[in-house]
Amino acid sequence: MIKEVNFHIDKLDTMKKYPKSIHYIGNLDLLNKRTISIVGTRKPNNYTKQYTHELAKALTKHNICVVSGAAMGVDAIAHNAATPQNTIAVAGTGLDIRYPAVNKKLIEDIENNGLMLSQFPIKTPSQRYNFPIRNELVVSLGECLIVAQADENSGTMRSVEFALKMNKPIFVLAHRIGESVGTNKLLEQNLATAIYDIDKFIEDFVGFKNEIKHSDDFLEYCKTTPTYDDVMQKFPEKIFEYELSGKIQVTNGLVFVV
Template sequence: MQRIDFHIDALESMKKYPKELFCIGNTDLLDNKKVSIVGSRKPNQYVREMTHLLAGKLAKQGVVVVSGGAIGVDAIAHKAAGAKNTIMVAATGLDKRYPAINRNLICDIEKEGLIMSQFPSKTPSNRYNFVLRNEVVVALGDVLVVTYADIDSGTMRSVEYAMKMGKKIYVLPHRISESQGTNLLLEEGKAEAIYNLEAL
């Protein structure tokens, strides 16, 4: 683990630039085009498949996929992009590989990709840390892709960050009864639907 001692321009869009930043891995990835992908911890099969296809396609085009390392959409996006094409932003100190179920994935990203955190060693998974983590995830990406979000969810708070930062937001199209958060964004004209992965 090392302290990041250089400035990351993308994080200037945050409400407040992080006091400290730590990392393990390849910081050159920060210079690449980046897309942040977020969504539910319990995605359905459609969301799992589309998230995997989308992240894999972006990585093949040389785009780095940024996410938060959580179970569900985050982990799918990291895996599909491949460890060397992904940045994970942790909500704990980097001495902890959290969540434990993603330990192997996190180890792979440490070796080939980049893991970042604004929290020093020994920082546990406190609830509010996830909110702070999400702001970094959104800030790093040139755009935000939301593959599934209920209206009252942490993912929708990530959307709020994106709107404040002036980031373009893309979502997957869903049935009326599903992913009501992203459907509302489409209804209000705050997001653009991804209808064709080939057009990306």
């Protein structure tokens, strides 16, 4: 059942103008949890898919609620990895319309187990100018904004503009040159911080160390000093991340643990 929020949500005070009304389906108690907003392209590459999933899943393990916009791509990955029980989705339509249709099952799961929010009354269809309004609410609900991947002139970068106006910390996944030009430009301009290590990022965010150390199959493999080509065949997504974070070094075609 679609209801209207009848109390003030302090997290939304960072918005330029507090919404006239907010409609919801689901568990309002999620608004009391610590929250991080995750946004990004509707067409993420494999690297982004993997680390958006790992990041949202790790946040959930630390009882941090994931906020996103229920769109295809990064949004859907973040919601699914966080599990419907630990996610808030903000719609760009009335809540009687499950949009986009490809995410209908996901949205239904969030309605039943998490929280769906919208500033739009029922029967409001998908319209282009609705989504910047939706994006502002997504950004406002999070303590910080994570941009997983974005083109320079994409709608995702509109969310970045909101975060800057709200003085929200902005974090991005590290990408190769020529990929995710929007987030790389944020790094170039010192407007965002790159996430090189998910555990370290969460440790800093929650303020304590994760004492449970898991074995790292990738680093164990690299201790055998494999060739770069062999590592690329076995761990194509990890070698770039670990090299950027300084955990490995590639010299003369061989991979060494630093």
